Amino acid sequence: MSSRTRRSILLQDVRPWGGAPTDITIEDGVITALAPHRADAPAPEGGDRLDGRGLLALPGLINSHAHVDKSWWGKPWVSYGGEATTQGRIAHERAERGALGIPSTDSTELVMQEFLRHGTTATRTHVDVDLGVGLDGIASVRAAAERLDGALEVEIVAFPQDGVIRRPGVLELLDRAAQEGAASIGGLDPAGIDRDPVAQLDGLVEIAVHREVGLDIHIHDGNDLGVFQFELLAERTVQAGLQGRVTVSHGFALGDVSGTRQTELVAALAEAGISWASVAPPGRGRLPWASMREHGLRLGLGTDGIRDLWSPYGDGDMLRIALGFARLHGLRYDEELVDAVRLTSTDSASFVHRDQHDLVVGSRADVVLVDAENVPDALLRAARREVVLAGGRVVVEGGELAL
Structure with a gap:
């Protein structure tokens, strides 16, 4: 029907x-x-x-952080290769994706079908935008969603996986993606990858304000370097009037600090109206969840990549992600376990622009x-x-x- x-x-x-x-x-x-x-x-x-x-x-479950354009789902098994660093994964993906036909509408559709099979009916997905693929990945994702005739609602974040400032021309591509309907534009480790956090954030904020789109920044950098970028982002969010339109993805450094410093950081991020997206990875994904809830810092969960050149893991099941989050944070009481499921459904409505x-x-x-x-x-x-x-x-x- x-x-x-x-x-x-x-x-x-x-x-x-x-x-x-x-x-x-x-x-x-x-x-x-x-x-x-x-x-x-x-x-x-x-x-x-x-x-x-x-x-x-x-x-229906909501996947608040996915990369549906990257998967080799449906293709022969691809063995893990390359270096296990952020830069190493970027380089390996750029070297190998062409041979696998990535991005691919067919593989993207298969991933979306797995989302539906596991009960996910809406997703916010990052889609690579770079000087190699241009906006082809966005076209593939839209075509795959169209094949499913609206069963899975898809919100696109144009994502500069290979960096922004270090790749002249990427800001222009992101601006074009926003102009052509991407709900948000992304960023990636303004310090660790671009090594110029002020330039990256200022460039992205300018597009977000001009095109009236959201902003979603991957920040893997830990400890003080990561916290410094959170603070820069919060300042610019308030200055530009982007409260409620900015998300940090991963944000591992939030779990690297503790005590009063962590509480004050959570309060500042919440006051700036910044949201958080986590894939609850074992070992590095623990968050000050109680403090985030107390201060109203919104949290969504996602699958990240699924069987792609970054990792062979993933099956699209958001209940398994919620289970991983519960185990990582030591949740045991019934009400806590229910709350973990709510993170993948009712509590993530805003990540796909739903009022309820x-x-x-x-x-x-x-x-x-x-x-x-x-x-x-x-x-x-x-x-x-x-x-x-x-x-x-x-x-x-x-x-x-x-x-």
Whole structure:
């Protein structure tokens, strides 16, 4: 069923967030009513009835940090090579991507299908923009999303993986990407890669203000060097009036500081309206989550790259990412485990420019059904997504794509 010809649906006998059995009415891709389950409840006029079989219902998952353009998914296995540093990974990718046909619309579509199969219905994805591929990666991502007919909502960050200032012409490419519809532009280690943090940040901020787009900066640099860049970014965010439109991705240095200094840094970042995106990598991804929540510093989770020239890992499952986050931060109590799942759904609405994202009236009808006792059970087992609805369409049945 095309997203442009959606029918009304009565989704019966599901348990939103593990609560009481509920019937959810969906019309034109939006949740319009929730009511206690009644076996004889009438379906919307001219609509369909879908038996939820008492399954646990979650909102569609949101991937707040992906790189769908880089993957070799669907191709023969590619062995890891090159040096295990940020610069080493960049060099290896540039040397090898052409032979693998990266970027590729076909591989990108396969990754997006895996997102849907695992219950992800919206993603914010970085897409490489550089002097080699130009804007071809963005074109590939848009083409792949179009093939899925809107089932997966995709927000694009034009991303300068090979640096900005050190590659003359990249700022112009980023400006063009923003002009042609990218929701945000990205940056990368203004100090560690470009070795000129002021020039990179000033150039990016100028484009973000002029084109009225967001800004998302990868900062891998640790300790004082990373903190220095956070402070520069916060200052420029406030000066330019970009509060609520700037995100730091990874930001490992936030976990490298401690005590009063860390608390003051979190407060300053929150006051500047900066958001955080993490992929919860083991060993280096621990964040001062309690302090971030206390100060209102928004956090989203993402998969990062999936089977690409940076790493062979990844399968597109945001519940596994949430589970990794929970284990990394020592979460054990039920309410904490539920909060970890919320990071991949309701709490990440702003990362894809949604005012709300939940199993409530007015939300896009993105619903994930799993056979689990409660939300912690679904998280700890990363339970199979039995049924997934995206914008009111059934896109997964029995754990497999139904597109």
